[in-house]
Amino acid sequence: MTSKLNVVPFVSVDHMMKLVLSVGVERFLTELSAYVEEDFRRWESFDKVARVAAHSPDGVIELMPTSDGTAYGFKYVNGHPKNTRDGRQTVTAFGVLADVANGYPMLLTEMTLLTALRTAATSAVAAKHLARGDARTMAIIGNGAQAEFQALAMKALLGIDHLRLYDIDRWASEKCARNLDGFGFDVITCSGTEEAVDGTDVITTVTAAKQRAAILTDNLVGAGVHINAVGGDCPGKTELHADILRRAAIFVEYPPQTRIEGEIQQLAPDHLVTELWRVIAGEAEGRSSRQQITLFDSVGFATEDFSALRYVRDKIAGTPFFDELDLLADPDEPRDLFGMLLRAAA
Amino acid sequence: MTSKLNVVPFVSVDHMMKLVLSVGVERFLTELSAYVEEDFRRWESFDKVARVAAHSPDGVIELMPTSDGTAYGFKYVNGHPKNTRDGRQTVTAFGVLADVANGYPMLLTEMTLLTALRTAATSAVAAKHLARGDARTMAIIGNGAQAEFQALAMKALLGIDHLRLYDIDRWASEKCARNLDGFGFDVITCSGTEEAVDGTDVITTVTAAKQRAAILTDNLVGAGVHINAVGGDCPGKTELHADILRRAAIFVEYPPQTRIEGEIQQLAPDHLVTELWRVIAGEAEGRSSRQQITLFDSVGFATEDFSALRYVRDKIAGTPFFDELDLLADPDEPRDLFGMLLRAAA
Numbered sequence: 243m244t245s246k247l248n249v250v251p252f253v254s255v256d257h258m259m260k261l262v263l264s265v266g267v268e269r270f271l272t273e274l275s276a277y278v279e280e281d282f283r284r285w286e287s288f289d290k291v292a293r294v295a296a297h298s299p300d301g302v303i304e305l306m307p308t309s310d311g312t313a314y315g316f317k318y319v320n321g322h323p324k325n326t327r328d329g330r331q332t333v334t335a336f337g338v339l340a341d342v343a344n345g346y347p348m349l350l351t352e353m354t355l356l357t358a359l360r361t362a363a364t365s366a367v368a369a370k371h372l373a374r375g376d377a378r379t380m381a382i383i384g385n386g387a388q389a390e391f392q393a394l395a396m397k398a399l400l401g402i403d404h405l406r407l408y409d410i411d412r413w414a415s416e417k418c419a420r421n422l423d424g425f426g427f428d429v430i431t432c433s434g435t436e437e438a439v440d441g442t443d444v445i446t447t448v449t450a451a452k453q454r455a456a457i458l459t460d461n462l463v464g465a466g467v468h469i470n471a472v473g474g475d476c477p478g479k480t481e482l483h484a485d486i487l488r489r490a491a492i493f494v495e496y497p498p499q500t501r502i503e504g505e506i507q508q509l510a511p512d513h514l515v516t517e518l519w520r521v522i523a524g525e526a527e528g529r530s531s532r533q534q535i536t537l538f539d540s541v542g543f544a545t546e547d548f549s550a551l552r553y554v555r556d557k558i559a560g561t562p563f564f565d566e567l568d569l570l571a572d573p574d575e576p577r578d579l580f581g582m583l584l585r586a587a588a
Numbered sequence: 589m590t591s592k593l594n595v596v597p598f599v600s601v602d603h604m605m606k607l608v609l610s611v612g613v614e615r616f617l618t619e620l621s622a623y624v625e626e627d628f629r630r631w632e633s634f635d636k637v638a639r640v641a642a643h644s645p646d647g648v649i650e651l652m653p654t655s656d657g658t659a660y661g662f663k664y665v666n667g668h669p670k671n672t673r674d675g676r677q678t679v680t681a682f683g684v685l686a687d688v689a690n691g692y693p694m695l696l697t698e699m700t701l702l703t704a705l706r707t708a709a710t711s712a713v714a715a716k717h718l719a720r721g722d723a724r725t726m727a728i729i730g731n732g733a734q735a736e737f738q739a740l741a742m743k744a745l746l747g748i749d750h751l752r753l754y755d756i757d758r759w760a761s762e763k764c765a766r767n768l769d770g771f772g773f774d775v776i777t778c779s780g781t782e783e784a785v786d787g788t789d790v791i792t793t794v795t796a797a798k799q800r801a802a803i804l805t806d807n808l809v810g811a812g813v814h815i816n817a818v819g820g821d822c823p824g825k826t827e828l829h830a831d832i833l834r835r836a837a838i839f840v841e842y843p844p845q846t847r848i849e850g851e852i853q854q855l856a857p858d859h860l861v862t863e864l865w866r867v868i869a870g871e872a873e874g875r876s877s878r879q880q881i882t883l884f885d886s887v888g889f890a891t892e893d894f895s896a897l898r899y900v901r902d903k904i905a906g907t908p909f910f911d912e913l914d915l916l917a918d919p920d921e922p923r924d925l926f927g928m929l930l931r932a933a934a
Contacts, residue, residue, distance in 0.1 A: 247675060247676055248601060252913070254913065254914035254915065255594060255914050255915070255916065255917045255918075256914050256932070259928070259929050259932035260932065262929060263929070263932060263933045267929070289642060291640065291642075294637065294640055294651070294653060296635060296637075296653060296655050296660055296688075298655075298657065298688045298689070300688070300689050300690070301690070301691050302691075303655075303660050303686060303688070303691050305640070305651050305653060305662060307640060307642060307651060309642050309644075309649075311644065314642055314649050316651060316664075318662075318684065318686075318693070320686070320690075320691020320692070321691065322689075322690050322691045325690050325691070326922055328690075329593060330593055330690055330692060331916070331917065331918065331919075331922055332922065334691065334692060334693075334916045334917065336693070336915050336916075338664065340649060340664075340666070342642075342644045342646070342649070343644075343646050343668075344646070344647070344666075344668050344671050344674075344676055345647050345648075345649050345666020345667065345668045345671070345680065346666070346676060346680065347664070347680075347682070352914075352915055352916070352917060354916060354917035354925075355917050355925065355929065358925055358926075385923075386922075386923040387919075387922060387923050387924070387925040387926070388925075389926075390926035391925075391926060414923055417921075417923065417924055417927065418926075421924070421926050421927050421930060567598070567600065568600035568601050568602050568698075569600065569601070569682050569698055570601065570677070570680045570682075570698065570700060571601045571677065571680065571698060571700035571701050572601070572677065573677075573733075575763075576672055576677055576678065576732075576733060577731075577732040577733050577760055577763065578733070578763055578767070579700075579701065579704055579733040579734075579737075580704075580733070580735075580736035580737060580764075580767050581763065581767050582605070583605050583608060583609070583613070583701065584767060586602070586605035586606065586609060587609050
């Protein structure tokens with residue numbers, strides 16, 4: 243084949259790690275956040291479709307497509323809680339960005355790592371618009387796979403440099419503290435949620451609790467705090483006591499999805515929430531006072547994956563951090579697909 | 589990484605061609621047909637979802653998912669008629685097969701070539717059940733990318749060995765005849781549809797006509813013929829005159845889709861059609877007499893792609909015809925995704 247039209251750039255897990263490291267994690271998160279913010283600002287230009295889910299007794303496989311009319315993206319993502327029993331990940335993901343004008347894929351990439359990065363970037367974009375401007379201290383409740391990314395994104399965008407970590411498994415907090423060593427944080431490992439949230443400006447909840455949990459109870463949340471609720475992200479899985487929700491100004495990505503999957507599944511279906519994109523676009527008020535409790539009820543949305551795909555597509559240009567996949571048949575004459583096959587035999 | 593859980597087998601276009609050639613095209617089509625037929629027979633075990641389409645002025649991008657509860661498959665496919673202007677294909681496709689029990693992809697493969705093969709295999713499975721048992725002669729109206737695959741599948745399953753080719757562009761017929769040289773056909777290149785269909789047992793229409801065309805008119809269709817209508821496959825695109833449909837016993841894949849996309853979009857929405865799977869499963873009658881005109885109104889359905897993915901997945905085992913893609917992040921400890929990133933720097 244003389245043409246390269248058959249080729250699709252592919253970013254493997256190894257290449258994604260090398261790309262992130264070569265850019266620098268904090269700069270990667272900062273630049274990615276700018277893409278996420280830009281796409282939230284032009285929210286209305288997106289074709290927003292509900293995710294297409296295939297449920298089974300052990301888990302779910304979802305396709306999350308979206309398009310801005312110029313590019314089309316989708317993410318394949320699974321969720322299988324029992325996977326860790328045989329050494330597999332609970333969640334894995336990959337994604338594709340395509341050109342709407344000709345339908346050709348422009349990028350195939352791993353998205354397990356990239357989803358962690360875009361989730362943290364989205365949390366930081368929301369916090370930038372909702373937390374108090376002088377916020378410097380964050381509690382992270384749940385110190386698993388997301389924790390370090392959340393910390394670094396908040397540092398990059400808000401200047402958060404004091405962390406108070408708590409996890410029911412102390413090993414996880416120690417792992418998190420160790421991994422963040424050298425990134426310029428003042429880290430305190432705590433022995434309970436109450437200790438962790440004491441005096442913090444931002445509270446991030448990102449536990450793996452599988453049921454209606456109340457990781458955070460109302461009495462622990464002081465005035466002026468911004469809550470970044472990341473872990474409640476599917477029906478039946480919540481982290482905050484409902485009383486907190488009733489005191490807070492609630493901001494969400496896409497209400498039809500958040501009302502099913504987010505913390506607000508605990509509230510009446512008509513409880514007032516504000517779409518984050520409206521705050522970013524200047525169409526709605528964010529934080530109204532220093533005393534207000536703000537809550538970003540994050541469940542993850544297809545546009546955030548789209549932003550991440552766009553960013554990676556732009557960022558790999560000129561780098562060695564991708565392979566060229568021979569994914570698309572490209573006969574010299576479209577009507578001679580069979581002839582292409584015959585010539586391959588020669 | 590010591591584990592191989594991160595790896596997904598990938599079949600490139602080049603490997604697909606080599607796989608098909610190493611198996612032999614006719615044997616590949618025969619074996620693939622058996623998978624297609626098996627999946628039609630257990631039709632009711634499939635989760636059938638409408639395709640998820642993103643339309644734009646220049647074309648469409650679709651995701652076609654389905655699952656049998658054990659495996660999950662989806663195909664990405666675009667359709668952009670103007671693509672040939674700049675040397676691109678009108679249609680390209682790729683697909684993924686995943687394990688429902690853990691959500692992990694088991695196969696990523698090109699599907700442009702594979703779709704041509706599965707479409708021909710499906711046509712042949714239908715004809716095996718609907719054409720007269722002594723059918724030996726087939727007309728192919730439209731001699732583009734699908735023609736040779738249709739011919740070989742019909743030969744493999746029915747013993748069709750006489751072909752009568754017609755295309756409005758004589759080059760296409762000559763290309764098709766040349767490509768089929770050495771495959772044991774008696775081929776006649778015709779100068780019109782009437783000449784092509786004269787005395788044939790099976791008529792395959794597979795043109796690229798973009799509008800309501802009448803490639804085949806009623807007077808040309810004699811008693812006892814089986815019509816394999818492949819080219820009418822989207823709203824506004826049909827190949828057969830409606831009078832033929834009114835004389836024929838009509839068999840379809842998935843009625844809700846065929847009524848929108850197939851030849852029967854020309855008929856009333858309650859016009860009687862029979863689902864092909866019922867004939868294969870022995871629940872409905874196929875051909876009722878030697879005189880009856882049977883019509884398979886084929887538009888392509890997700891289960892056929894699923895069958896093709898299953899077949900390729902089984903067939904590549906032990907061959908060199910795939911690569912191993914590092915698609916899935918596989919940290920030693922699921923909660924230490926960030927640590928995996930840090931260790932990659934070392």
